[in-house]
Amino acid sequence: MNPFTATIWFKSFADWAENLPVRIHDWILGLLPAWPWLHWLTTALLAIVLILTFYGLFFAMITVTERKGLGRFQNRPGPNRTGPFGLIQPFADAVKAICKEDIVPAAADKVLHFIAPCATVFFGLLTLAIIPAGRHFTALNLDAGLLYFFAAGAASELAIFMAGWSSHNKYSLLSAMRALAQLISFELPLLLVTVPVVMVAGTLSLPGIIAQQGAWTLGGLVPAWNFFTPWGFFGFIVFFIAALAETNRCPFDLPEGESEIIAGHLTEYSGFKYALFFMGEYFGMLALSGLGVTLFFGGWNAPCEFLQFIPSYCWFTIKLFMMMFMFIWIRATLLRLRIDQLMRLAWKLLVPLALINLVVVAFWLRTGDWAGPLQLVRWAVAILLELVPFILIGRHMSKGLGPRKYKYAQ
Amino acid sequence: MNNFSTPSVPKTTSAPETGCPVSPFTFHTSPFAGPSSASGATVRAVNDEFHGDLLEISLGPHHPSTHGVFRMNASLDGEIVTKLKPVFGYLHRNHEKLGETNSYLANVPYTDRLDYLASLTNNWAYVHAVEKLAGITPTERCEYLRVILGELGRIINHVCLVGFLLNDLGTSFTPLLYSLRERERMLDLLEELTGARMMYNFFRFGGLRTDVPADWLARLKHYLEGLFARYMDEQDALLTGNEILLARTQGTGILKPGLAISAGITGPGLRASGVDYDIRKVDKYSIYDRFDFRVPLGEHGDTYDRYMMRMLEMRESVKIILQAMRDLPDGPVNDPKAKSRGLRPKAGEAYGRIECPKGELGFYLISDGTPNPYRYRVRPPSFINLTVLEDMCVGGTLADAIITLGSIDIVLGEVDR
Numbered sequence: 001m002n003p004f005t006a007t008i009w010f011k012s013f014a015d016w017a018e019n020l021p022v023r024i025h026d027w028i029l030g031l032l033p034a035w036p037w038l039h040w041l042t043t044a045l046l047a048i049v050l051i052l053t054f055y056g057l058f059f060a061m062i063t064v065t066e067r068k069g070l071g072r073f074q075n076r077p078g079p080n081r082t083g084p085f086g087l088i089q090p091f092a093d094a095v096k097a098i099c100k101e102d103i104v105p106a107a108a109d110k111v112l113h114f115i116a117p118c119a120t121v122f123f124g125l126l127t128l129a130i131i132p133a134g135r136h137f138t139a140l141n142l143d144a145g146l147l148y149f150f151a152a153g154a155a156s157e158l159a160i161f162m163a164g165w166s167s168h169n170k171y172s173l174l175s176a177m178r179a180l181a182q183l184i185s186f187e188l189p190l191l192l193v194t195v196p197v198v199m200v201a202g203t204l205s206l207p208g209i210i211a212q213q214g215a216w217t218l219g220g221l222v223p224a225w226n227f228f229t230p231w232g233f234f235g236f237i238v239f240f241i242a243a244l245a246e247t248n249r250c251p252f253d254l255p256e257g258e259s260e261i262i263a264g265h266l267t268e269y270s271g272f273k274y275a276l277f278f279m280g281e282y283f284g285m286l287a288l289s290g291l292g293v294t295l296f297f298g299g300w301n302a303p304c305e306f307l308q309f310i311p312s313y314c315w316f317t318i319k320l321f322m323m324m325f326m327f328i329w330i331r332a333t334l335l336r337l338r339i340d341q342l343m344r345l346a347w348k349l350l351v352p353l354a355l356i357n358l359v360v361v362a363f364w365l366r367t368g369d370w371a372g373p374l375q376l377v378r379w380a381v382a383i384l385l386e387l388v389p390f391i392l393i394g395r396h397m398s399k400g401l402g403p404r405k406y407k408y409a410q
Numbered sequence: 411m412n413n414f415s416t417p418s419v420p421k422t423t424s425a426p427e428t429g430c431p432v433s434p435f436t437f438h439t440s441p442f443a444g445p446s447s448a449s450g451a452t453v454r455a456v457n458d459e460f461h462g463d464l465l466e467i468s469l470g471p472h473h474p475s476t477h478g479v480f481r482m483n484a485s486l487d488g489e490i491v492t493k494l495k496p497v498f499g500y501l502h503r504n505h506e507k508l509g510e511t512n513s514y515l516a517n518v519p520y521t522d523r524l525d526y527l528a529s530l531t532n533n534w535a536y537v538h539a540v541e542k543l544a545g546i547t548p549t550e551r552c553e554y555l556r557v558i559l560g561e562l563g564r565i566i567n568h569v570c571l572v573g574f575l576l577n578d579l580g581t582s583f584t585p586l587l588y589s590l591r592e593r594e595r596m597l598d599l600l601e602e603l604t605g606a607r608m609m610y611n612f613f614r615f616g617g618l619r620t621d622v623p624a625d626w627l628a629r630l631k632h633y634l635e636g637l638f639a640r641y642m643d644e645q646d647a648l649l650t651g652n653e654i655l656l657a658r659t660q661g662t663g664i665l666k667p668g669l670a671i672s673a674g675i676t677g678p679g680l681r682a683s684g685v686d687y688d689i690r691k692v693d694k695y696s697i698y699d700r701f702d703f704r705v706p707l708g709e710h711g712d713t714y715d716r717y718m719m720r721m722l723e724m725r726e727s728v729k730i731i732l733q734a735m736r737d738l739p740d741g742p743v744n745d746p747k748a749k750s751r752g753l754r755p756k757a758g759e760a761y762g763r764i765e766c767p768k769g770e771l772g773f774y775l776i777s778d779g780t781p782n783p784y785r786y787r788v789r790p791p792s793f794i795n796l797t798v799l800e801d802m803c804v805g806g807t808l809a810d811a812i813i814t815l816g817s818i819d820i821v822l823g824e825v826d827r
């Protein structure tokens with residue numbers, strides 16, 4: 001036994017914690033009559049309740065983390081009045097949002113105006129259902145899970161367009177146009193960059209992709225996650241940039257663009273509908289973060305072998321939180337791109353890089369049996385294949401830009 | 411510039427023979443530039459069914475990035491601005507007429523309200539004009555303190571501008587709050603000196619209201635050499651070379667030097683276009699000829715150059731302040747013989763101008779020998795710099811128009827008066 005893996009007691013505790021959700025599930029089913037349809041229904045309902053509470057609470061905690069984090073980034077305390085360290089702030093916000101008057105513009109398309117915020121949350125939750133949040137925590141285990149994810153995720157673009165169109169406001173309309181252009185453009189690199197993972201895992205099922213990454217090298221210290229391969233590293237960067245754009249986060253928050261088109265599609269929303277948009281946006285972020293964790297960071301797997309005593313759902317939550325923190329960090333740091341630069345970034349940089357990534361992963365799979373010094377050659381070739389196009393395209397795109405030297409009048 | 415001052419709704423006319431709407435924006439008309447914009451970009455001349463209508467959108471008067479109650483009526487072709495009309499006057503407060511009914515001294519606090527982000531230089535310009543009119547010479551110590559305060563006002567203004575410009579660029583308040591932190595520190599010092607945080611009312615004819623407290627200058631020096639220098643370096647390191655900042659600001663909102671000169675642009679906006687014109691060097695008013703400082707010049711006249719002009723000018727201002735502190739002579743701040751209250755200059759006229767942070771701020775005064783000015787006219791840099799806004803924005807995107815406005819640096823109190 002690995003000396004790090006602690007004692008038998010530790011091991012049994014780990015098993016107990018890992019299987020706790022299954023035990024609770026079995027216990028509830030044991031209380032019910034043994035009708036198969038009732039068991040099926042109860043399992044489904046439990047999964048729904050679990051998704052709503054887990055991601056709902058995660059959303060609440062992320063909003064307070066974001067506000068406090070932004071506060072610290074910006075040299076101010078952030079919310080700290082409501083509850084200990086301002087932790088109850090999101091619930092106070094929710095109460096406020098519910099109590100506020102819901103204003104619908106007279107000229108708005110009232111049906112679409114109502115459906116749009118519901119649709120954002122709905123599609124966000126649909127995508128969350130497929131993410132494996134732990135060893136026994138996959139609400140919806142589909143063989144073509146990845147396809148389902150993109151099918152449900154793409155629909156959330158429709159919701160933003162609905163909101164922008166139905167508000168009958170010029171700012172909202174501009175925002176709707178921006179959102180459509182942006183989301184459709186970034187859907188492509190996002191999709192392309194997941195293909196290598198599917199090629200390596202040989203399956204579209206998300207638990208299958210995680211199982212492929214569930215090993216360790218170098219004495220159980222380095223996980224066999226896709227992120228620690230050349231194609232996975234570059235793929236994740238492309239994935240993350242595309243995910244930022246897909247969720248309308250800074251530096252790609254053009255559809256919201258509060259300094260240009262005020263709040264874009266949110267201009268004509270108030271009260272709880274406004275809050276629903278935020279919820280939808282955060283669910284979208286959580287879903288894409290969860291997908292990123294699943295595809296590149298081994299899902300719920302522990303980073304080191306001896307850390308397996310911590311339950312898998314805790315690892316997933318930690319990884320999810322770190323991904324979300326990256327979103328917050330970038331929001332506090334970066335400036336917004338312009339729409340033409342955004343499109344250039346998608347079509348001229350991210351799509352070519354994602355396509356090159358396909359070639360690299362083909363090479364990687366082909367050379368899987370290279371050993372010894374050939375292994376080094378394999379790494380070097382893969383890294384060069386990724387890096388050289390990136391540098392060349394990047395140089396080409398930033399041509400003519402750079403810090404300037406200024407002269408002074410005499 | 412009268413055509414700018416009234417809100418105008420673009421008229422749409424229909425051509426009966428085709429049934430297609432004919433664009434009212436076929437030619438871009440500008441008092442200065444002719445049919446193409448200053449950046450050389452040409453705007454769309456056709457408006458047929460395939461291209462669709464232009465979207466007319468009113469940015470402001472209540473808009474987060476118009477820096478006050480300013481309004482831009484823009485016509486958009488997709489995201490491209492094809493026409494942009496600045497509309498102002500929402501903050502008109504009858505400043506000039508009011509100046510004619512007040513005594514000379516009573517006008518000093520009113521000048522604070524012109525450019526409320528840099529009140530010290532407003533005071534100075536007005537006091538400078540009155541001193542010219544009445545033939546008053548300020549004392550030596552007063553001149554040095556005025557230079558220190560004026561340059562401090564310039565730093566405060568530029569710190570604000572940089573912060574707000576970056577906010578217009580889409581940062582979620584982070585650089586703005588760091589800029590405002592520095593501004594707060596300087597305001598604390600000024601509050602201690604003058605008793606007010608924004609409306610200082612500190613300059614008097616031939617002097618200042620009071621002398622500075624004993625250790626105030628030492629603390630200012632400590633701040634400028636310590637925390638402020640750190641802020642400047644941090645800003646340069648984190649933002650000036652930022653790839654997105656470069657991509658967003660370089661090559662956008664270009665102002666050609668010829669147009670800038672013929673439109674009467676002054677200040678950092680003019681110097682960003684490469685025109686060497688700084689009234690501190692041209693007029694050598696007050697005692698600016700005694701200090702060693704350089705005037706940075708841009709080359710391209712784009713938003714990045716205008717941003718960098720401010721960054722570089724702040725460093726030069728710090729140099730001036732430190733030199734003035736070093737050379738500060740002893741002596742009275744106010745000439746005991748100079749009369750502030752009940753001042754009655756001999757009949758005549760005077761135009762006093764200084765280089766305020768936004769450009770040339772001038773006061774034109776006519777005296778008829780009574781305690782009130784007969785004519786009181788302000789030459790506001792914000793207003794005149796704003797007149798080329800359309801030429802700088804047309805052909806760019808809406809996002810560019812927002813940051814171009816931000817880089818011009820306007821304060822509506824001064825534009826509308």
